[in-house]
Amino acid sequence: MLREALERVTTRSLVWTTSYLDDPVLPQLAELLRSTWPFEPMRLTVVDGALDAMSRIVDHVVRLGDRVVMENPGFPPLIDLLERSGAEIIPVGLDGEGMILVELAHAMTLDPVAVFIQPRAQNPTGTNMSLARCAEIAAILADTTAWIVEDDHSGDIATGEDVSVGQHLPERTIHIRSYSKSHGPDLRIAAVGGAADVIDPLVARRMLGPGWTSRLLQAVLVELLTDPASVAAVTRARSTYAVRSLALRAGLAGQGVTSSMGDGINAWVEVADERSALVTLAALGVRVAPGTPFEVAPTRSHHVRVTSGLLREDDAAHLRLVISALTSAAKAGPTLRGV
Known part of the structure; x- marks a missing residue:
């Protein structure tokens, strides 16, 4: 375009x-x-x-x-x-x-x-x-x-x-x-x-x-x-990102993993321990951003940011892999900071 x-x-x-x-x-x-x-x-x-x-x-x-x-x-x-x-x-x-x-x-x-x-x-x-x-x-x-x-x-x-x-x-x-x-x-x-x-x-x-x-x-x-074709392409992109985001959040919720129910291309996923989650996800080939750099001040829970916009809603196997990896990462380690 x-x-x-x-x-x-x-x-x-x-x-x-x-x-x-x-x-x-x-x-x-x-x-x-x-x-x-x-x-x-x-x-x-x-x-x-x-x-x-x-x-x-x-x-x-x-x-x-x-x-x-x-x-x-x-x-x-x-x-x-x-x-x-x-x-x-x-x-x-x-x-x-x-x-x-x-x-x-x-x-x-x-x-x-x-x-x-x-x-x-x-x-x-x-x-x-x-x-x-x-x-x-x-x-x-x-x-x-x-x-x-x-x-x-x-x-x-x-x-x-x-x-x-x-x-x-x-x-x-x-x-x-x-x-x-x-x-x-x-x-x-x-x-x-x-x-x-x-x-x-x-x-x-x-x-x-x-x-x-x-x-x-x-x-x-x-x-x-x-240009009508360009406008239509952006409309499709908006819808596609929304579908991918919903699929990721729904899959995580089904596994008992808390994530933000938001808009756009990112999901904010709660994990038990940030460092353990990053290591686990890297070993499984899933790249995420650590949550700490996003914090102005420490929050009570640990998080990672997942770019849901990069997922493909038509690749069910890959989506299951990401959800499984995030579920494993979310449940490994301490539950609260300072504990």
């Missing part, structure tokens, strides 16, 4: 590279993004992937010694970015609808400068923030000055609704939408929309570096977002 899009835009895209002073976002792409954004953004731009967006936002809003809030467990590169900035990270746990409200309310008494949220297909748990929880989070944040930074990393392959705190606090929300999982990591494009006080400086700072994200790649993204 990416090759065909490149072929369609190669000649006509040349009209977009005539000046260093052109708008950094193609008008057609800006129109498409605004029409699908979960709230009316004050500003909108594109950058070179979700982590590029996150890095630039962290550089602007976080200073040495600042407190910030993020989900626990959360995305390891964001943990690294925040630690590198010198921030003190306040962890907030998750339940089936998003951030746990009592923990968030307590965290906000510590005056953090920003709250980082994955609104759907949270990595690693797959949690989708519900509409009700979103409104409750916004109510807690309303009387603070904290920025809300949302990472919609799964984008169009997530089955959950595109929910955003920006629907309630648009002037303080920065929403990132990645196209890497839905349209391919080599596209290197993420859209950023929301608060002008953050996005305007981000755009200005980029002019002293890369300037803009290639308008040729932006034109490719326009093609991918409007």
Whole structure:
């Protein structure tokens, strides 16, 4: 799908590279993004992937010694970015609808400068923030000055609704939408929309570096977002990932193994002992990610992250092998940390 899009835009895209002073976002792409954004953004731009967006936002809003809030467990590169900035990270746990409200309310008494949220297909748990929880989070944040930074990393392959705190606090929300999982990591494009006080400086700072994200790649993204065959391919991918995830979780549940009932391409699987689980799974040829790097602070149970999106729902033997291996790993070793 990416090759065909490149072929369609190669000649006509040349009209977009005539000046260093052109708008950094193609008008057609800006129109498409605004029409699908979960709230009316004050500003909108594109950058070179979700982590590029996150890095630039962290550089602007976080200073040495600042407190910030993020989900626990959360995305390891964001943990690294925040630690590198010198921030003190306040962890907030998750339940089936998003951030746990009592923990968030307590965290906000510590005056953090920003709250980082994955609104759907949270990595690693797959949690989708519900509409009700979103409104409750916004109510807690309303009387603070904290920025809300949302990472919609799964984008169009997530089955959950595109929910955003920006629907309630648009002037303080920065929403990132990645196209890497839905349209391919080599596209290197993420859209950023929301608060002008953050996005305007981000755009200005980029002019002293890369300037803009290639308008040729932006034109490719326009093609991918409007071509019926490409849209259908993403729809099939979303459905396929959902089927694979459900098959894995159902199989594990049948063996008494606890896993997150979430969205996206990952499953957060509880195990008795992380190290024992990794050794057991490696011996059986099953690759998973250790849970510890995802933790802002230690959790009571051990976990591993399984990329369910790589499974094949039409290969029953392989699925049984993975479920059997995870079951063996989940039941080996101590049951609680510190015991």
